[in-house]
Amino acid sequence: MTIRFRMNSRIECIFFSEFHPTLGPKITYQVPEEYISRELFDTVQVYIITKPELQNKLITVTAMGKKLIGCPVCIEHKKYSRNALLFNLGLVCDAQTNTCALEPIVKKLSGYLTTLELESGFISKEESKHKLLPIMSTLLEELNATGACTLPIDESNTIHLKLIQLRKDPPIVQEYDVPVFTQCKDHFIKSQWDLTTQQILPYIDGFRHIQKISAEADVELNLVRIAVQNLLYYGVVTLVSIFQYSNVYCTTPKVQSLIDDKSIQEECLNYVTKQGHKRASLRDVFQLYCGLSPGTTVRDLCSRYSLQLQNVDERRLIQFGLMKSLIRRLQKYPVKVIRDERSRPPRLYTGCHSYDEICCKTGITYKELDERLENDSNIVICWK
Amino acid sequence: MTDNSCTVISSGSRGNKLLFRYPFQRVAEYPSSLTAKQRNPYALNTAGDGLEDQDGDSRFSDIILSTILATKSDMCGKKFELKIDNVRFVGHPTLLQHPPVIQTNADPSVISCMHNLSRRIAIALQHEERRCQYLTREAKLMLAAQDEITTMTEMDGSPQSPFRQILPKCKLARDLKEAYDSLCTTGVVRLHINNWLEVSFCLPHKIHRIGSNYIPPEALERSLKAIRPYHALLLLESEKALLSQLPLDCSPAMVRLIKTSSAMKNLQQLAQDADLALLQIFQIAAHLVYWGKAIIIYPLCENNVYMLSPHANISLYSPLAEHFTQHFPGYDLPSMLAKFSLPVSLAEFRNPLEAPAQEAYLIQMVVWMLQHHLLIQLHTYVCLLVPPSEEEPGLRDEDLPLAARVGGRSLSTPSALSFGSPTSSDDMTLTSPSMDNSSAELLPGGDSPLNKRMTETLLASLSEHERQVILNIPAAQNPEDLRMFARLLHYFRGHHHLEEIMYNENMRRSQLKTLLDKFRSVLVVTNHEDPIISIFQSPME
Numbered sequence: 040m041t042i043r044f045r046m047n048s049r050i051e052c053i054f055f056s057e058f059h060p061t062l063g064p065k066i067t068y069q070v071p072e073e074y075i076s077r078e079l080f081d082t083v084q085v086y087i088i089t090k091p092e093l094q095n096k097l098i099t100v101t102a103m104g105k106k107l108i109g110c111p112v113c114i115e116h117k118k119y120s121r122n123a124l125l126f127n128l129g130l131v132c133d134a135q136t137n138t139c140a141l142e143p144i145v146k147k148l149s150g151y152l153t154t155l156e157l158e159s160g161f162i163s164k165e166e167s168k169h170k171l172l173p174i175m176s177t178l179l180e181e182l183n184a185t186g187a188c189t190l191p192i193d194e195s196n197t198i199h200l201k202l203i204q205l206r207k208d209p210p211i212v213q214e215y216d217v218p219v220f221t222q223c224k225d226h227f228i229k230s231q232w233d234l235t236t237q238q239i240l241p242y243i244d245g246f247r248h249i250q251k252i253s254a255e256a257d258v259e260l261n262l263v264r265i266a267v268q269n270l271l272y273y274g275v276v277t278l279v280s281i282f283q284y285s286n287v288y289c290t291t292p293k294v295q296s297l298i299d300d301k302s303i304q305e306e307c308l309n310y311v312t313k314q315g316h317k318r319a320s321l322r323d324v325f326q327l328y329c330g331l332s333p334g335t336t337v338r339d340l341c342s343r344y345s346l347q348l349q350n351v352d353e354r355r356l357i358q359f360g361l362m363k364s365l366i367r368r369l370q371k372y373p374v375k376v377i378r379d380e381r382s383r384p385p386r387l388y389t390g391c392h393s394y395d396e397i398c399c400k401t402g403i404t405y406k407e408l409d410e411r412l413e414n415d416s417n418i419v420i421c422w423k
Numbered sequence: 424m425t426d427n428s429c430t431v432i433s434s435g436s437r438g439n440k441l442l443f444r445y446p447f448q449r450v451a452e453y454p455s456s457l458t459a460k461q462r463n464p465y466a467l468n469t470a471g472d473g474l475e476d477q478d479g480d481s482r483f484s485d486i487i488l489s490t491i492l493a494t495k496s497d498m499c500g501k502k503f504e505l506k507i508d509n510v511r512f513v514g515h516p517t518l519l520q521h522p523p524v525i526q527t528n529a530d531p532s533v534i535s536c537m538h539n540l541s542r543r544i545a546i547a548l549q550h551e552e553r554r555c556q557y558l559t560r561e562a563k564l565m566l567a568a569q570d571e572i573t574t575m576t577e578m579d580g581s582p583q584s585p586f587r588q589i590l591p592k593c594k595l596a597r598d599l600k601e602a603y604d605s606l607c608t609t610g611v612v613r614l615h616i617n618n619w620l621e622v623s624f625c626l627p628h629k630i631h632r633i634g635s636n637y638i639p640p641e642a643l644e645r646s647l648k649a650i651r652p653y654h655a656l657l658l659l660e661s662e663k664a665l666l667s668q669l670p671l672d673c674s675p676a677m678v679r680l681i682k683t684s685s686a687m688k689n690l691q692q693l694a695q696d697a698d699l700a701l702l703q704i705f706q707i708a709a710h711l712v713y714w715g716k717a718i719i720i721y722p723l724c725e726n727n728v729y730m731l732s733p734h735a736n737i738s739l740y741s742p743l744a745e746h747f748t749q750h751f752p753g754y755d756l757p758s759m760l761a762k763f764s765l766p767v768s769l770a771e772f773r774n775p776l777e778a779p780a781q782e783a784y785l786i787q788m789v790v791w792m793l794q795h796h797l798l799i800q801l802h803t804y805v806c807l808l809v810p811p812s813e814e815e816p817g818l819r820d821e822d823l824p825l826a827a828r829v830g831g832r833s834l835s836t837p838s839a840l841s842f843g844s845p846t847s848s849d850d851m852t853l854t855s856p857s858m859d860n861s862s863a864e865l866l867p868g869g870d871s872p873l874n875k876r877m878t879e880t881l882l883a884s885l886s887e888h889e890r891q892v893i894l895n896i897p898a899a900q901n902p903e904d905l906r907m908f909a910r911l912l913h914y915f916r917g918h919h920h921l922e923e924i925m926y927n928e929n930m931r932r933s934q935l936k937t938l939l940d941k942f943r944s945v946l947v948v949t950n951h952e953d954p955i956i957s958i959f960q961s962p963m964e
Binding site for chain 2: 086093096097098099100101289290291292294295298299320321322325326328329332333334367372374375376385389390391419420421422423
């Protein structure tokens with residue numbers, strides 16, 4: 040499964056600036072030409088060719104509607120006029136752009152150029168310095184087009200660059216969570232992933248929860264959690280809750296998107312139709328979702344709406360609804376509200392642990408837990 | 424949001440100088456550094472001396488800060504943003520001085536809020552400078568204090584932060600320190616520059632938090648623009664507490680509103696009772712919501728149905744539980760919350776055998792729970808979905824349901840008022856409410872040709888098949904019922920709840936419910952929270 044690339048930060052210009060022995064700070068090359076005006080450079084040059092304290096730091100300065108990201112380099116040696124070579128290869132974007140993903144690229148480029156200069160005087164020699172211009176052109180084009188660039192510079196040096204989009208931290212994966220693929224499992228290229236992930240892959244079916252996957256795939260629980268968290272980070276899977284016919288769900292405001300949004304409609308009807316049956320109708324599916332409400336179990340739904348369920352797989356119906364947040368699960372939380380002074384404080388019946396969690400951790404079934412708690416007048420059950 | 428600090432830099436003919444910074448550099452504060460080698464006060468300070476300091480601006484010496492932050496004149500009057508490794512500087516350079524605020528790894532809306540703060544301070548300072556050279560005077564005090572310290576240090580060799588000495592002498596420095604402290608704790612800043620001009624600011628990201636989630640300001644603004652006159656304002660603090668927080672010169676309209684508001688009064692009633700224009704009510708309400716002093720709800724009434732919010736903290740040991748018991752002795756929060764496990768209407772709490780005082784007590788508890796984001800209110804939404812035709816199933820799939828076909832139609836009550844939130848420009852833009860009446864005024868009198876024509880027009884937006892199915896329903900034979908159905912057609916898109924229909928069309932609940940029941944074969948109903956105001960109870964994922 041290839042992780043699709045989305046270019047959020049378009050690079051408008053790449054520039055190479057240096058401290059000329061007589062002319063001072065200037066832009067030696069820029070692509071496209073004349074992009075950075077004289078005025079703009081004057082305003083920001085103190086952040087491009089900088090004082091010693093700011094060298095080797097990633098500096099992003101915003102001015103005149105543009106953002107300039109660079110990393111000033113200083114190489115000291117007697118051979119240079121003024122005993123030091125000062126330069127900066129930087130990128131320019133629109134001021135509104137989020138440029139975090141470009142920072143590692145700039146840092147890496149400054150590292151490459153430093154190496155090249157130290158090895159073969161790439162920048163200080165005029166013949167090789169000219170090569171910078173076509174290099175910068177290629178960089179600009181390829182980074183904007185594909186987010187990656189591989190460029191041989193000379194016989195021994197090649198530049199490898201890749202834009203990595205930063206994603207949000209994934210939530211913690213619990214043992215009672217169920218991973219489900221967001222796209223067709225067949226598109227998944229196994230070889231791209233680590234061994235643990237490959238081992239648990241066959242067991243991710245949208246119904247097995249983490250604990251079960253760990254047991255059946257014979258992989259340690261925490262490893263499974265980490266592997267799934269990784270898949271979650273890349274958006275390959277999402278988490279839903281364990282399916283049982285005794286589960287209770289209710290609709291969210293997003294359920295209306297099934298009516299408003301044609302693409303979600305299509306996706307839904309394709310997903311929930313029973314294999315080999317006539318395609319389910321929108322009305323039936325919408326009625327089923329709307330039939331889910333607090334106090335109604337999936338079993339109740341099946342008996343009330345048996346007609347609508349003729350062409351619909353109820354397990355996939357629930358799965359799709361959860362994945363797209365059209366419905367949400369109502370979990371039971373026991374709370375021990377009355378207890379005498381001598382007994383121990385409740386450990387699990389505090390309102391923080393759902394039935395799912397308690398059953399998963401202690402190994403008892405829902406039915407058993409229900410029987411225990413139903414007759415205990417000291418315990419109230421909250422659904423949310 | 425992590426580290427923060429404030430600095431004041433001046434750039435002039437004598438070069439750049441860092442006048443003040445807060446918090447002071449940590450190196451100077453640790454007594455262990457005093458025993459270290461004697462520091463040359465003119466040397467560049469590298470954040471070393473054995474102290475590990477990964478983030479914040481302590482890495483940057485005073486001198487380097489003054490160089491990098493003293494911008495050229497063409498950057499003045501605009502937002503200034505500079506990022507060096509992990510430290511971000513945000514400020515508003517003004518032709519005189521600029522107070523940047525430093526941040527690390529912040530998200531864009533936080534940065535623009537910070538910029539707003541520094542811009543406000545800059546404007547106030549500019550004003551005072553023009554009026555009485557306030558800034559020049561303060562700057563002189565800061566320089567003098569710094570010189571004093573430098574001389575003292577040279578003499579007795581004990582390194583101290585010059586900025587600490589500035590505090591007692593310089594009001595501006597104290598103001599900036601206060602701004603920093605309150606920003607870090609409550610997220611609310613209230614300053615009086617030169618004891619005269621008020622600068623107030625709040626960071627929505629700190630104020631609007633439910634549990635560990637915060638409500639993004641853009642979502643807040645979207646919600647505020649969509650509130651309707653039938654919504655109500657629920658104050659999050661007592662009337663007395665709120666009034667005591669208002670500045671002396673606040674608008675009397677605000678005071679009136681606070682005094683007259685109630686959880687059971689909708690905004691339209693509030694306008695009447697407080698003798699204010701509805702537009703003004705919207706504005707003031709939005710202001711209170713933005714500052715975290717109130718939320719928007721549907722006014723309390725016995726038909727309201729409430730359920731536990733999915734984000735409610737129902738832990739036995741939560742501070743909320745303790746709070747609740749203090750407020751309502753003899754009751755515990757989890758037991759009360761358990762009552763809302765299934766959706767329950769306020770009417771169901773009514774017990775004819777109990778004293779009316781008991782009922783009022785219960786209402787108070789519900790209000791308390793709403794204020795603490797524990798409950799959500801459920802509304803009923805209706806959607807028109809006609810059974811597909813038998814003959815051409817293929818065609819049915821191509822048909823878009825009514826909801827998708829009939830686009831956005833304006834409603835007959837003021838909605839979508841656009842007003843600038845307090846952070847955007849300081850002038851509020853108001854558009855007049857759309858008062859056009861979209862539901863046609865139908866004349867009573869059954870079967871008149873005019874009514875018939877109107878009904879036909881309203882049903883024209885339906886497909887032939889849909890029209891046929893509806894007309895075949897027994898209830899459709901009654902012209903009154905058919906007319907009412909046709910009139911309400913545009914509400915059956917799943918986006919308007921019953922209370923809204925009742926309000927717009929001036930209908931009783933029983934009337935509406937009877938009609939819905941008669942046409943139930945083509946309607947699908949469901950219950951969920953109102954997405955416009957649900958943001959206050961369940962923040963975005």
